[in-house]
Amino acid sequence: MIKNKNLTGPQSVTANRLADGVVVFLTADSQWSPRVSDSAVAQDAATAAALMAIAGKAAADRIVVAPYLFEVGVEGVVVRPLSARESIRAKGPTVEEREPASLG
Amino acid sequence: MPLLKGGVVAVDRWQCAANGETLPADGPVIVPFVRWRAERETLIGRNAPVGVRLTNTDPVADLAPDLDRLELIVLEFPKFTDGRAYSQARLLRERYGYRGELRAAGNVLRDQLLFMQRCGFDAFELTQGQPVQAWVAATNEFTVFYQPAGDGRNSAMQLRRAAILAN
Amino acid sequence: MYVYDGYDQTFLEERVAQFRDQVRRRLAGDLSEDEFKPLRLTNGLYLQLHAYMLRVAIPYGTLSAAQLRQLAHVARRYDKGFGHFTTRQNIQYHWMKLEQVPDALADLARVQMHGLQTSGNCIRNVTADHWAGVAADEIEDPRVYCEIVRQWSTLHPEFSFLPRKFKIAITGSPNDRAAVRVHDIGLRMHRNAEGEVGFEVMVGGGLGRTPIIARTIRDFLPKRHLLSYLEAILRVYNQLGRRDNIYKARIKILVHELGVAKMAEMVEAEWRSLKDGPLALPAEEIARIQAHFTPPVYPDSPVFTPEFDALRLSDAGFRRWLKVNVAPHRQLGYAIVTLSLKPEGGVPGDMTADQMDAVAALADRHSFGEVRVTHTQNLVLPHVRRADLPALWRGLSELGLATANIGQVTDIIACPGLDYCALANARSIPVAQRITQRFSDLARVHDIGELKIKISGCINACGHHHVGHIGxxxxxxxxxxxxxxxxxxxxxxNASLGAIVGPAVPNEVIVDAVQTVIETYLSLRRPQERFLDTYRRVGMAPFKERLYAAA
Incomplete structure (x- = not known):
């Protein structure tokens, strides 16, 4: 599934792990990492398509679900998502997550 | 593709004759709804069983006067998420009293089989290569139903009422 | 409240077993994601921005203390220790694991709860007035009919693959607290000229991309025909509703395209064939369900006690809370208390497992073990002795659930937005948090008075922004x-849709813009005028002028 067909520039692939739903990113050695910084980066459409082919196989093998490409910025070794949506997806909600409060 | 009927894989003795195709000389034949409308007299005069295949926008009410002449009606699920044929099935069974075979065709999946059966379907053209036991099991996943529908099963309300009246 | 009998419990256990098998088949590769998705959605299980999200139905917003404790258990055991109450009186958990969902549903089934039909293109969980059964202005308890509709709509074989989702709401009071006019079907109970109670039937309301106020297709429907009439509406919709465009698939578009007169005519024609069939409701069946909703026996209790009077005199905080969080009960000496899930800086509708357990204990002590969930994302204790109000207020204050802001500027409805939702375009929760921080002074909040702010993170309008005084x-x-x-x-x-003031403003200035709107109101209002009254009197112009003057 490609959410935005008009992607340009460097891209990476994200998905959710099928069994527990954790957000994961496709790495250069075809593994899935929960850290966006581990993402393989495609600099051109052909490489992006190749990454999606690997992701599609992982979906068929029931490792992940709903993989798609998203745009990233690369500075040195740091990979970060460009859009607000993907940034929140990579880092988690921007609102404080409430842990069970102590009462008393 | 296998035809599930009465909990077993049945032999499908029907042939299809699409619009413009030559009708087979004898034997049971299924024609599209438009062809039935156009060639009704010929089809009745054939002296062999006739079935009609409806798309899910064809008006089932138009078939009402002829239901006694039809041994088979096929309703289509172009996608399993398109639920129009459920209404067609209930209208045929419950409003117009159709008693012949009511067959589900198209994207017929195991997880919708019970809904189809409840709406009055009694034959299913299967699309997946699963053992028959799995399909039959899918129609036995529930013993409690909340609605009166085309399959004649009692709803929970009807059973509660009967229990109260019996005491 | 309704208690399951053997039929209901058997059904629910069979349903849990069915879903357990569906999950097993998905994990084993017998079901593709495309095939599994509608199945999991029918069970309230989404794949959201970060994880799986499970939405649990709270039928017509009524909960027992035992059920609330089980919701706390699910939050702790299967999620991150909190849950989020939604604008449809449900609760959702944002961090579920697919492989554990069958166990969570089995735990919920033990207290007669489930995720059935909280999503998918089916008849959704039926909602009602959160003050049902206790409101002073009520004609009849709408939950009786919600329960009848719940049963009828549960795994309905004909209506499980509709063109789009389908929402029904029922109000039993002339003052509509269930927003029935923005539902696919809205039912309003009223008395006809003969004194008989029945339903006004409205269809085609809804928010989303094309907000529309529902139109009446029948002024009076006798109770006996409730289900046959609903079945007639659904059958017309199932056959004729558009399936070619997801944005035009709701019944409101069908009503709009056919015209309300034609829609009514088709429904009535279908209904004539159904009305005296097996869906007709015998009076005894209505009475049987009604018996489940018999109000508790209220022991006599004083309207005022020395402690109550003293606290009211001495404590401005208690007075403020009494004014907006406490409402008149039909029983003398009792009150309806709303628990605010909108503390300053908090996430609207969020509640920790510990808070849930503590509220369950308060419900047992002060409210006959009963709790309600409102579509404004708050909770209600429906039967509180007025004599207990001081103790309850102190207990709720310790829990952070006594913010005196119900119906006020900081009682904000907000969808989960881009922080959690895969569909959102922007965040909602942080905007709500910043507004509550800007308006943290409760004296100022009460001076502003009744004001409903509703925030949606995308055009799907889960935050009901179209019907916010400020959306x-x-x-x-x-x-x-x-x-x-x-x-x-x-x-x-008197439902109305909000009008757009002007171009959208950036995130940095949205809270300033809300403040400008409120200050404009304060400068224009006449004595006793609420925000909405002033707006309806003066119109958009002065607000627009002030908002965009600087630009």
Whole structure:
């Protein structure tokens, strides 16, 4: 599934792990990492398509679900998502997550 | 593709004759709804069983006067998420009293089989290569139903009422 | 409240077993995601921005203390220790694991709860007035009919693959607290000239991309025909509703395209064939369900006690809380208490497992073990002795659930937005948090008076922004969050849709913009005028002028 067909520039692939739903990113050695910084980066459409082919196989093998490409910025070794949506997806909600409060 | 009927894989003795195709000389034949409308007299005069295949926008009410002449009606699920044929099935069974075979065709999946059966379907053209036991099991996943529908099963309300009246 | 009998419990256990098998088949590869998705959605299980999200139905917003404790258990055991109450009186858990969901549903089934039909293109969980059964202005308890509709709609074989989702709401009071006019079907109970109670039937309301106020297709429907009439409406919709375009698939578009007169005619024609069939409701069956909703026996209790009087005199905080969080009960000496899930800086509708357990204990002590969930994302204790109000207020204050802001500027409805939702274009929760921080002074909040702010993170309008007195819609402009402001919406018996003030404003200034709107109101209002009254009197112009003057 490609959410935005008009992607340009460097891209990476994200998905959710099928069994527990954790957000994961496709790495250069075809593994899935929960850290966006581990993402393989495609600099051109052909490489992006190749990454999606690997992701599609992982979906068929029931490792992940709903993989798609998203745009990233690369500075040195740091990979970060460009859009607000993907940034929140990579880092988690921007609102404080409430842990069970102590009462008393 | 296998035809599930009465909990077993049945032999499908029907042939299809699409619009413009030559009708087979004898034997049971299924024609599209438009062809039935156009060639009704010929089809009745054939002296062999006739079935009609409806798309899910064809008006089932138009078939009402002829239901006694039809041994088979096929309703289509172009996608399993398109639920129009459920209404067609209930209208045929419950409003117009159709008693012949009511067959589900198209994207017929195991997880919708019970809904189809409840709406009055009694034959299913299967699309997946699963053992028959799995399909039959899918129609036995529930013993409690909340609605009166085309399959004649009692709803929970009807059973509660009967229990109260019996005491 | 309704208690399951053997049929209901058997059904629910069979349903849990069925879903367990569906999950097993998905994990084993017998079901593709495309095939599994509608199955999991029918069970309230989404794949959201970060994880699986499970939405649990709270039918017509009524909960027992035992059920609330089980919701706390699910939050602790299967999620991150909290849950989020939604604008449809449900609760959702944002961090579920697919492989554990069958166990969570089995735990919920033990207290007669489930995720059935909280999503998918089916008849959704039926909602009602959160004051049902206790409101002073009520004609009849709508939950009796909600329960009848719940049963009828549960795994309905004909209506499980509709063109789109389908929402029904019922109010039993002339003052509509269930927003029935923005539902696919809204039912309003009233008395006809003969004194008989029945339903006004409205269809085609809804928010989303094309907000429409529902139109009446029948002024009076006798109770006996409730289900046959609903079945007639659904059958017309199932056959004729558009399936070619997801944005035009709701019944409101069908009603719009056919015209309300034609829609009514088709429904009535279908109904004539159904009305005296097996769906007709015998009076005894209505009475049987009604018996489940018999109010508790209220022991006599004083309207005022020395402690109550003393606290009211001495404590401004208690007075403020009494004024907006406590409402008249039909029983003398009792009150309806709303628990605010909108503390300053909090996430609207969020509650920790510990808070849930503590509220369950308070419900046992002070409210006959009963709790309600409101579509405004708060909780209600429906039967509180007025003599207990001081103790309850102290208990709720310790829990952070006594913010005296119900119906006020900081009682904000907000969808989960881009922080959690895969569909959102912008965040909602942080905007709500910043507004509550800007208006943290409760004296100022009470001076502003009744004001309903509703925030949606996308055009699907889960935050009901169209019917907010001030509505805020998040939009994406080139990857940046912007917010469009609407004014003058209302969801009550005089429902209206808000009008857009002007171009969307950037995230940095949205709270300033809300403040400007409120200050404009304060400068224009006449004595006793609420925000909505002033807006309806003066119109959009002065607000627009002040908002965009600087630009």
């Amino acid at each position: 805020i819609l998040g939009v994406d402009k080139g990857g940046e969050e912007f917010y469009q402001i609407t004014l003058g919406g209302s969801e009550d018996q």
